[in-house]
Amino acid sequence: MNPQDEPGHPHRIAVKASGLLAEFNRAGFLTAADVHVATRVGVLGKEVDEAVLLALALTVRSVRHGSVVLDLATAAETISPDDEDEGEEAPEPAQPLNWPEPGEWARRCAASALIGGPLRMTGSQLWLARYWEQEQTVAAELLLRAAERPDDLDENVLRAGLQRLFPETQYADQQLAAAVCALSRVSVLAGGPGTGKTTTVSRLLALVREQHPEYRIALAAPTGKAAARLHEAVRSSTADLPLEDQARLNEELTATTMHRLLGWRPDARSRFHHDKHNRLPFEVVIVDESSMVSLTLMARLLEALRPGTRLILIGDPDQLASVEAGAVLGDLVDRARLNHRTEDFAAVLQRVLPQSLTSNTQPDSPTARFRNGVSTLLATRRFAAGGDIAALAAAIRDGEADRAVDVLYSASDAVDFVELADDTRPGPEQLEPIRAEVRAGAAQVMAAAAAGDGVAALAGLEQHRLLCTHRRGPRGVQLWSDLAAGWIFEDHPVVPRSDGRYAGEPLLVTTNDYESGLYNGDTGVVVSTQDGSLTAVFGRGGDPIPVPLARLGAVRPLYAMTVHRSQGSQFDRVSVLLPAAASSLCTRETLYTAVTRARQHVRVVGSVEALRTAILRPAARATGLRQRLSG
Numbered sequence: 001m002n003p004q005d006e007p008g009h010p011h012r013i014a015v016k017a018s019g020l021l022a023e024f025n026r027a028g029f030l031t032a033a034d035v036h037v038a039t040r041v042g043v044l045g046k047e048v049d050e051a052v053l054l055a056l057a058l059t060v061r062s063v064r065h066g067s068v069v070l071d072l073a074t075a076a077e078t079i080s081p082d083d084e085d086e087g088e089e090a091p092e093p094a095q096p097l098n099w100p101e102p103g104e105w106a107r108r109c110a111a112s113a114l115i116g117g118p119l120r121m122t123g124s125q126l127w128l129a130r131y132w133e134q135e136q137t138v139a140a141e142l143l144l145r146a147a148e149r150p151d152d153l154d155e156n157v158l159r160a161g162l163q164r165l166f167p168e169t170q171y172a173d174q175q176l177a178a179a180v181c182a183l184s185r186v187s188v189l190a191g192g193p194g195t196g197k198t199t200t201v202s203r204l205l206a207l208v209r210e211q212h213p214e215y216r217i218a219l220a221a222p223t224g225k226a227a228a229r230l231h232e233a234v235r236s237s238t239a240d241l242p243l244e245d246q247a248r249l250n251e252e253l254t255a256t257t258m259h260r261l262l263g264w265r266p267d268a269r270s271r272f273h274h275d276k277h278n279r280l281p282f283e284v285v286i287v288d289e290s291s292m293v294s295l296t297l298m299a300r301l302l303e304a305l306r307p308g309t310r311l312i313l314i315g316d317p318d319q320l321a322s323v324e325a326g327a328v329l330g331d332l333v334d335r336a337r338l339n340h341r342t343e344d345f346a347a348v349l350q351r352v353l354p355q356s357l358t359s360n361t362q363p364d365s366p367t368a369r370f371r372n373g374v375s376t377l378l379a380t381r382r383f384a385a386g387g388d389i390a391a392l393a394a395a396i397r398d399g400e401a402d403r404a405v406d407v408l409y410s411a412s413d414a415v416d417f418v419e420l421a422d423d424t425r426p427g428p429e430q431l432e433p434i435r436a437e438v439r440a441g442a443a444q445v446m447a448a449a450a451a452g453d454g455v456a457a458l459a460g461l462e463q464h465r466l467l468c469t470h471r472r473g474p475r476g477v478q479l480w481s482d483l484a485a486g487w488i489f490e491d492h493p494v495v496p497r498s499d500g501r502y503a504g505e506p507l508l509v510t511t512n513d514y515e516s517g518l519y520n521g522d523t524g525v526v527v528s529t530q531d532g533s534l535t536a537v538f539g540r541g542g543d544p545i546p547v548p549l550a551r552l553g554a555v556r557p558l559y560a561m562t563v564h565r566s567q568g569s570q571f572d573r574v575s576v577l578l579p580a581a582a583s584s585l586c587t588r589e590t591l592y593t594a595v596t597r598a599r600q601h602v603r604v605v606g607s608v609e610a611l612r613t614a615i616l617r618p619a620a621r622a623t624g625l626r627q628r629l630s631g
């Protein structure tokens, strides 16, 4: 982040800006960087109309906020000042802003020489050309791949295999989803945590390998942590398969990050070794945690796949979307049309499935063929403790605030609600349960780290996680990290070395370091070594990676993390600090993602008002992909 982009930094005001750009900058709607980009592109494109430059700057701003499109018709109602972090007072406009009249604004933009160059426009919607092209690539590649079904599987063998691997009727939804993936060149397997997505996919892989032992399979995920989880989950899900199916999956199934799969290049951020000129050599590519995949990365992946490769995207479309722009997985799953199938696809499915299929028939079209490949698993198969976490997650997902409040107020071993009004500081009675969790986790980490037991130290780290929506402010990571560190040091008065490190220090990697194989979001612990020195270990499924402290890149102590960063990880117990109801980060996806990080227990800390607001406010990311895939 450039210094002038830092909220609150004096250079956030673009000193040279004038007219509408200056007005929107002063009011906190545009950063200096947004203004700078718009001014520069305006000069290069010889555009002087300030309404057009404002539209351009707001489009840049939208991308910064995760959207791909700016709709001029609704911009005045939907855009509010930046308030990325609580405690940053967004400047109040002294007087109402001069939003251009939408019709006239759109006409002026449409007449601009920038359209067709750095900007693209459809109706009243504007894109930066780069993202417009990426949406185009993703939609075109998906539709092209969905146009024809693969014909490499014998239907009778597949039918027998589906019955062998999904013998129980309670898993009929998984059997159907596996059949859909087997019979599609591109498919989406959506579902919440513990619905059996990984189990379904590993069985599907066994089915494909049964007929094609020579097929090369790639397992990938957007983060190292998620890749490690995928590897572990696929491995453990094969344990109860018939021996011959286990054998089909046993060798060389390792998971990797998407960046590594595509071949990271030191000279380019979003270009890879594998692209349309040098395609990936796999017959099957599985991507887990697809909700975290940005539009750019999805475009790069699709371009790099051979036309015949089977692509299976797994993920939970109800989670927060990628940090970077786009909401690809959410756009691919059209909830209103689940189980809508073309007649011929329903007939093929019926031939390989034992049970009779209920589908809504949809007329054949390129988009209908794509939807044929989308399945959703709904039943949760994992949560213990009566499924209260699952019930809470479902209520949040469905926008049922009353139901969620009921679950939180019910006597439950799995969910807890610590009420804390938005504008008050927590008192001892609110802090105590969180403090107890933090202390219990730290006790295990400290003891294991002192004994040099990296595996146990990492397990201790996963025992409880404090999750915040904001980085700063009264509910932010900074403040709660300080609190947690204070509690830990009361119990364990450590004397850090001169470099600040101590045995038991929890670490969070904050940038990708391809050389050492550590990725942004990876977590680890400093542990003692036999010679009395210190080293770091990082979690990778069952295999901790030791990294000498001298080789560590950018890390920071990990006492709390943002919900965004926690995506792709799960913890035994989670405490979630809700943002204030007024925060723009108080959204359904944030809460859902936070709650579903917990395996055994989740504690929600905040006001009922914030809880209700979050549940009733789905995060609105504006994209054009959904529209390109509908119809």
Ligand SMILES: Nc1ncnc2c1ncn2[C@@H]1O[C@H](COP(=O)(O)OP(=O)(O)OP(=O)(O)O)[C@@H](O)[C@H]1O
Binding pocket: 171, 174, 191, 192, 193, 194, 195, 196, 197, 198, 199, 200, 233, 237, 381, 382
């Ligand atoms: N068909 C099945 N037969 C037996 N056990 C199953 C089946 N499907 C799911 N399970 C069990 O349910 C649990 C969750 O399954 P799985 O890990 O596949 O879900 P998931 O959707 O991939 O979860 P996550 O989103 O957390 O990765 C696992 O313990 C798994 O063993």
